[in-house]
Amino acid sequence: MKPNHKGQAQLFKNPVLERMTRTHIALPISIFLIIATGLLYYGITHSFINVLEALGLFFLGWFIFTLIEYLAHRYIFHMNTDTPVKARLQYTVHGNHHDYPKDKKRLAMPPIISLLYASIFFFVFKLIFGQFVFGVVAGILFGYASYLAVHYIVHAYAPPKNFLKYLWIYHGIHHYKDSETYYGVSSPLWDFILGTTDKKNK
Template structure:
């Protein structure tokens, strides 16, 4: 699928559903940073976690998010499109983004959808971590907000002259050279560990 630097895919004929697929990036970033801070505050104020536990489980949650991001990108967003239904789902989830990578209004899931996922993950992680869920999920949500920020910067601006440049190059390789590598957006960690780092020349 050849990238198109201009334009926008139409995903639904229903105008309401179509409009819901677009969002300004500042909205979900703000929502999830506020929720992450609120969860840490609630956990600390109600003695579910102390300060050291909050920091430790927050970092753990952030690390967990980078793995979830990698796995979702590699195995869900780039699923095999061997049936018409899977092809349609893949295009709605992610294929349209590869076709129109400069569409700034589709660089994040609609907040309603992402909030539903966040609620589901809260209850799953509560079963695993118990009262420490407030630190873990705060880290996961903050990681998601940082992913959205990095993803937007990569697609909306020229390569920055700071540490973000390497992430810009990494994700650009995924979009414009080889979509089967470089699945990590906010971090290349799992690409290193799981063998999907792109092979780059010395000039890259």
């Protein structure tokens, strides 16, 4: 199916489930910015981390998120659809976005699902980083909020006349030329490192 600039995919026959797949972008961005701020505040005020540690850990978490974003987009959102179940899952999670890239209500994961993932990430990274988890996960959640903002802006607005235009170009290549390139949305860093840039169109 060719990308459609208008309309929406119907993912579920159940109207309640269908409604839950649509999210105003401001809601998840606000939620995760608030949580990220709360984690930093809690970590500092309860002496788990100091201000300098919080700053360094925050940027480490943000950097980690860029890799999570890349890997999730490449290997989960664009999974091999070699079975009907996987094909259905991939379309529900991401394929519908490629068919209807201008559907503004499906540019973010429903908050209830993303909050569940965020909780899992917190406990996993707590095992890895211990008390430093407050700074790291704050950076990861800020990275996710930034990704949501960039993804929404790239799809909803015309590209600016500055260096940020490259984000529009990269994501446009992914959507309209070759969906196996430029998996990074908020940053093309890992595409350059791991060789998934659009080499043939350069």
